[in-house]
Amino acid sequence: MMAPVLDGSRLAGCYCQSFVKESRIPWPKACAFSRLSKVFSQNSLISSTAKFTSSPVPFLGVGCVIKKKGVNVLSADISALNLASEFLYACDDEYDGVIIDPESLPSSANAFVSALRASLFQLETEGLCTSGKKGVWLKILSEQADLVPIAVQEGFTYHHAEPGYVMLTYWIPDEPCMLPASPSHQIGVAGFVLNDKREVLVVKEKCPCSCSGVWKLPTGYINKSEDIFSGAIREVKEETGVDTIFQEMVAFRHAHLVAFEKSDILFVCMLKPLSSEITIDEKELQTAEWMPLDELLEQPFYLEDHMSRKVIDICIKAYEDQYSGFIARQLNSKLDGKLSYLYYNELKNISSIVM
Amino acid sequence: MMAPVLDGSRLAGCYCQSFVKESRIPWPKACAFSRLSKVFSQNSLISSTAKFTSSPVPFLGVGCVIKKKGVNVLSADISALNLASEFLYACDDEYDGVIIDPESLPSSANAFVSALRASLFQLETEGLCTSGKKGVWLKILSEQADLVPIAVQEGFTYHHAEPGYVMLTYWIPDEPCMLPASPSHQIGVAGFVLNDKREVLVVKEKCPCSCSGVWKLPTGYINKSEDIFSGAIREVKEETGVDTIFQEMVAFRHAHLVAFEKSDILFVCMLKPLSSEITIDEKELQTAEWMPLDELLEQPFYLEDHMSRKVIDICIKAYEDQYSGFIARQLNSKLDGKLSYLYYNELKNISSIVM
Numbered sequence: 001m002m003a004p005v006l007d008g009s010r011l012a013g014c015y016c017q018s019f020v021k022e023s024r025i026p027w028p029k030a031c032a033f034s035r036l037s038k039v040f041s042q043n044s045l046i047s048s049t050a051k052f053t054s055s056p057v058p059f060l061g062v063g064c065v066i067k068k069k070g071v072n073v074l075s076a077d078i079s080a081l082n083l084a085s086e087f088l089y090a091c092d093d094e095y096d097g098v099i100i101d102p103e104s105l106p107s108s109a110n111a112f113v114s115a116l117r118a119s120l121f122q123l124e125t126e127g128l129c130t131s132g133k134k135g136v137w138l139k140i141l142s143e144q145a146d147l148v149p150i151a152v153q154e155g156f157t158y159h160h161a162e163p164g165y166v167m168l169t170y171w172i173p174d175e176p177c178m179l180p181a182s183p184s185h186q187i188g189v190a191g192f193v194l195n196d197k198r199e200v201l202v203v204k205e206k207c208p209c210s211c212s213g214v215w216k217l218p219t220g221y222i223n224k225s226e227d228i229f230s231g232a233i234r235e236v237k238e239e240t241g242v243d244t245i246f247q248e249m250v251a252f253r254h255a256h257l258v259a260f261e262k263s264d265i266l267f268v269c270m271l272k273p274l275s276s277e278i279t280i281d282e283k284e285l286q287t288a289e290w291m292p293l294d295e296l297l298e299q300p301f302y303l304e305d306h307m308s309r310k311v312i313d314i315c316i317k318a319y320e321d322q323y324s325g326f327i328a329r330q331l332n333s334k335l336d337g338k339l340s341y342l343y344y345n346e347l348k349n350i351s352s353i354v355m
Numbered sequence: 356m357m358a359p360v361l362d363g364s365r366l367a368g369c370y371c372q373s374f375v376k377e378s379r380i381p382w383p384k385a386c387a388f389s390r391l392s393k394v395f396s397q398n399s400l401i402s403s404t405a406k407f408t409s410s411p412v413p414f415l416g417v418g419c420v421i422k423k424k425g426v427n428v429l430s431a432d433i434s435a436l437n438l439a440s441e442f443l444y445a446c447d448d449e450y451d452g453v454i455i456d457p458e459s460l461p462s463s464a465n466a467f468v469s470a471l472r473a474s475l476f477q478l479e480t481e482g483l484c485t486s487g488k489k490g491v492w493l494k495i496l497s498e499q500a501d502l503v504p505i506a507v508q509e510g511f512t513y514h515h516a517e518p519g520y521v522m523l524t525y526w527i528p529d530e531p532c533m534l535p536a537s538p539s540h541q542i543g544v545a546g547f548v549l550n551d552k553r554e555v556l557v558v559k560e561k562c563p564c565s566c567s568g569v570w571k572l573p574t575g576y577i578n579k580s581e582d583i584f585s586g587a588i589r590e591v592k593e594e595t596g597v598d599t600i601f602q603e604m605v606a607f608r609h610a611h612l613v614a615f616e617k618s619d620i621l622f623v624c625m626l627k628p629l630s631s632e633i634t635i636d637e638k639e640l641q642t643a644e645w646m647p648l649d650e651l652l653e654q655p656f657y658l659e660d661h662m663s664r665k666v667i668d669i670c671i672k673a674y675e676d677q678y679s680g681f682i683a684r685q686l687n688s689k690l691d692g693k694l695s696y697l698y699y700n701e702l703k704n705i706s707s708i709v710m
Contacts, residue, residue: 145507148521149500158497158516160615162537166503166513166521167615178638182517183538183617184579224539225611225618251681251699255691256580260515260522262538263580265620283533305689307697314699324679324700326606334660336610342662344606344669345679345700 088119090136097135097179098123102165105144112147116154124172135179136170186258188266189228190219191236192315193244193273199290201273203239206286214301215291219266227341229328232269240288241279244271249343250318250325251311268311270318270325443474445491452490452534453478457520460499467502471509479527490534491525541614543621544587545574547670548599548628554645556628558594561641569656570646574621582696584683587624595643596634599626604698605673605680606666623666625673625680 089104100119106112123133138156140147142164152158156168160182171177193201202215218239222231229246236244247270258264280288293316296302302309317323326343333340444459455474461467478488493511495502497519507513511523515537526532548556557570573594577586584601591599602625613619635643648671651657657664672678681698688695 142507142513145504148503152497152500157518158521159518160537161513161516161521163512163514166516180541180614181576181579182515183541183615184577185540185542185620186535186538187540187618187620221536222539224536224616228609251697253695253697254583254683255693255695259535260538261579263542265540265542301689305687307686307688307695310684310686310697310699326681328609329665331662331665332660333662334656338610340608340610340662342606342608342665344665 087122088115090119092133093135093137096133097137098133099137100139102139102141102144105140105147107144109146109150113150113154116151120154120170134172135177136172138168138170139165140168141165184262186262186264187222187228187231188219188264189222189232189235190217190266190268191232191244191271192217192250192268192318193236193242193271194293194315194319195273195276195290197290198293200293200296201236201240201242201278201288202291202296203280203288204286206284213286215296215299217268218288227328228267228343229269229341232267232271236271239281239285241275241277243274245274246270246328247272248318248325248327248346250323251314253307253311268315270315442477443470445474447488448490448492451488452492453488454492455494457494457496457499460495460502462499464501464505468505468509471506475509475525489527490532491527493523493525494520495523496520539617541617541619542577542583542586543574543619544577544583544590545572545621545623546587546591546599546626547572547605547623547673548591548597548626549648549670549674550628550631550645552645553648555648555651556591556595556597556633556643557646557651558635558643559641561639568641570651570654572623573643582683583622583698584624584696587622587626591626594636594640596630596632598629600629601625601683602627603673603680603682603701605678606669608662608666623670625670 089101090098091101093099106115120136123136136156137159138151140151148166148168151168154170156170159167159169159179161167169177169179171179191201195201201218203218204213204215218236220231220235220239222228223234226234228249233244233246236242249267249269252265252267254263254265256263276290278288278290297312302312314323318325324345327346328341328343330339331342332338444456445453446456448454461470475491478491491511492514493506495506503521503523506523509525511525514522514524514534516522524532524534526534546556550556556573558573559568559570573591575586575590575594577583578589581589583604588599588601591597604622604624607620607622609618609620611618631645633643633645652667657667669678673680679700682701683696683698685694686697687693
């Protein structure tokens, strides 16, 4: 069926929208060691394997230690102190991996390296033979930064980072890592706002970059978990004070190697103005104004930039109902139980073109 | 004019497609210290300011140390050794910031903290009065991981990370940070491939997630710097062995809080098959087949999942030329001198609907 195409699950690090699944499934019983652990061979750590194979306490990834909204829920028969001194807490993800609970990380370097090695050894020796665990996610908070060099030394690789933490990963099998890559794109929005006098809302930014001093559409990045159409409306309001409503997304440009060698998608949104008074954000803008469309088209730059000329053509056609972009509709998916927006060409737009 | 909307420049961390600009502009002359450095007040470091105000050697961000493809180019009158012992090398970015050259980082913790403090102090005291430098980018390679806790201690914040390095930032002014956020989105592609027998190419993945066991379209993530249509063609080929060509992007779903609390855009692409023999990628798939469209539509899931049903309707209409999605056209932009793809509704498609 078509449905699963929308569940967010894609291999090359397959995962679904519910990335982390809390789980009470018991960790598989210890088994004979089929191979030396990569960690052990890397660090030539000598240790008694009996300790792990016979240990009655939970291991890395064991289901009886569940992280719920930052609270560790422990089974009654387990001593957290005893565990913390030897193993790291973790919960399973849905994709043959485990996620170490950052709140379970020992503060001392020695305790951390010891618990990390013991846990990785347990995971590798058990995981490879029965549970099939392949990847380990390790989130280290800023206040735990002393642990970062240790994790790297133990074979972890940086995955992504945000203010407040860095996420590292460890891939067990001797095959290419299948964990999902870190986010690769920034999403920008541009608002094309034309009033009933055929005046376009344009701005000049203070940014000292190559666009400095040129008239442009209000643009910006969408915020975390913000929708494209909402971001376009917000950016126009923040930069110019003009209230708008979303009509359609008319085109987007996909550019590569922008910042940090990542990529960038800029969605051009047609917005209808609900107010006309301009109040600029003086931190971001030099100025803003309603510029007659003809005056905009007469600027020399328009003749020299193919990308820009094409976008101008598209926006004008959209304004004149001779073009059909994508509208946004919120729909529910059974697979993740989430409401999310589908952007597509509303057929009534096309019929309006036919008429 | 419209052009600048496509230059990739957007505030809230304004930047353009050419994020880092090499520069030979000399660093501004030292000036009277208008305020105590944030770093100094944070770490109560006592130091002679005379050393910095009167120093004849280049400071952080000075133009005479330029990083070109990993090679430091030094002016003849400067001793690199002397510099490296006291200051970090950097080049300017376009947006009131500097980017520390990771190859200039001292290997010893003491030398690093000393050079970092001296450089930050220099930047803050000079930068705030004349050059207007506001942000510092510090890229620390995996092999330099020992320096990460020091940078965090000195007031740096994690920005993003990739296998091989972590990027940290430092924001000088006493106002909200305007540096661009780290990448926020993963980009997925799904290939809708229908042959002339009205059979759809569908797969069952090995992924143990919620889509396991259901027939779905071939899907995957686009690779670094890969275009959307290319990614769809590649994923179909990798998973099923079927060769295709891109026809149009018919719709996309924007979902939030997917992996790592980031967002996800899945582009559904209509592809035309050029071959029919299926050879599955056994690492990723359980099976794949050409399934009659009617059989796909009869599956119960289709009736229960609104998002999926809508996408099915759209794809069928597109196949029957009763729908117009976006095609991709490569265009040049004068602003960054780059060719990139613009996705839009090719008007000939609409005229075909009119007919």
